[in-house]
Amino acid sequence: MNDNVPPLFAGKHDWLILLALLAVSLLAWAGHNYGSHSSFSGACRVRILTEPPQEMLFSGPQAQPVEIRGRTGPAVIEWGSDRKIRIKSSSCPCKTCVNMGWTDSSSLICVPNGIVVEPTVGDGQQVDAVTR
Amino acid sequence: MMTEQQHSQQQTTNNAGNLMTGSTGRLALTAVLVASAAALQVVESPLPRFLPWLKPGLANAMTLYALLRLSASAAMSVAVLRTAIAALFMGSLLSPVHLMSFAGATSAAASMTILRRLFPAAGLATLSVFGALVNNFAQLVVVQFMFASNMSIWLHLALMIWVALPSGLIVAKVTQELLRRTP
Numbered sequence: 390m391n392d393n394v395p396p397l398f399a400g401k402h403d404w405l406i407l408l409a410l411l412a413v414s415l416l417a418w419a420g421h422n423y424g425s426h427s428s429f430s431g432a433c434r435v436r437i438l439t440e441p442p443q444e445m446l447f448s449g450p451q452a453q454p455v456e457i458r459g460r461t462g463p464a465v466i467e468w469g470s471d472r473k474i475r476i477k478s479s480s481c482p483c484k485t486c487v488n489m490g491w492t493d494s495s496s497l498i499c500v501p502n503g504i505v506v507e508p509t510v511g512d513g514q515q516v517d518a519v520t521r
Numbered sequence: 522m523m524t525e526q527q528h529s530q531q532q533t534t535n536n537a538g539n540l541m542t543g544s545t546g547r548l549a550l551t552a553v554l555v556a557s558a559a560a561l562q563v564v565e566s567p568l569p570r571f572l573p574w575l576k577p578g579l580a581n582a583m584t585l586y587a588l589l590r591l592s593a594s595a596a597m598s599v600a601v602l603r604t605a606i607a608a609l610f611m612g613s614l615l616s617p618v619h620l621m622s623f624a625g626a627t628s629a630a631a632s633m634t635i636l637r638r639l640f641p642a643a644g645l646a647t648l649s650v651f652g653a654l655v656n657n658f659a660q661l662v663v664v665q666f667m668f669a670s671n672m673s674i675w676l677h678l679a680l681m682i683w684v685a686l687p688s689g690l691i692v693a694k695v696t697q698e699l700l701r702r703t704p
Contacts, residue, residue, distance in 0.1 A: 397644050398647070406647050410682065414682035482611075500667075501617075507673065
């Protein structure tokens with residue numbers, strides 16, 4: 390046994406750093422709530438980053454789940470009764486995208502399958518104006 | 522008066538100590554850490570998760586061990602090589618998944634090194650939680666550049682921070698036990 394081992398928590402620096410992390414997390418949580426759209430219409434843009442890349446625009450919730458095909462295979466996008474969106478199933482190995490659950494604000498991204506689901510505002514465009 | 526068994530144990534400990542201080546021994550230990558970290562990453566990958574990103578990240582314990590027992594360059598070597606070997610085994614070498622893993626692991630190693638330089642007295646939990654957080658942050662940066670067309674992906678940061686805290690504490694405890702049980 391080696392007794393010359395650093396402790397888990399050493400002193401006030403540790404608590405300062407951990408408190409700073411908690412402060413950042415609270416700020417991030419506030420940002421999350423701020424970014425949540427209570428009047429979300431269910432519109433979204435789905436990008437499939439295959440060769441060639443594909444893009445689909447949905448102006449609102451679809452009655453039936455939509456099946457798309459990504460890099461590793463099929464994935465299903467579903468709208469809930471409150472118009473939120475989720476990736477219901479995906480053929481990716483880690484299922485992080487499925488575990489991310491329902492969203493009305495933040496994008497759902499499946500990296501292995503190359504699928505990006507972006508909630509949009511209004512008619513599928515998230516810009517206020519286009520200038521030249 | 523030492524018994525023969527105690528003498529033998531003492532000699533084994535001394536040999537292990539000498540092995541650790543020589544360059545060959547350090548290289549061998551780095552190789553063992555790379556292999557262990559890659560194996561842990563491969564084994565952890567298919568395990569079910571109750572929350573997105575919620576996995577212990579035990580491979581990071583090998584990086585932290587290398588940083589504390591060997592050097593910053595050894596920790597970086599462990600991070601770079603273990604992601605490449607694990608990606609090779611999982612069939613994702615040079616894919617976006619590998620790039621995310623690489624960015625996360627190397628950023629965690631670099632950030633833990635910097636934190637240790639700035640605060641030499643920092644505890645294992647702080648180093649580990651900070652590493653876990655920077656790992657997640659770097660992965661989000663990669664996703665942002667490669668996939669996202671807007672900034673809404675950053676709304677996941679709050680959840681990622683909460684997930685980094687328990688996983689960082691688990692990694693810290695594992696590293697502490699490894700340090701305690703090895704010469």
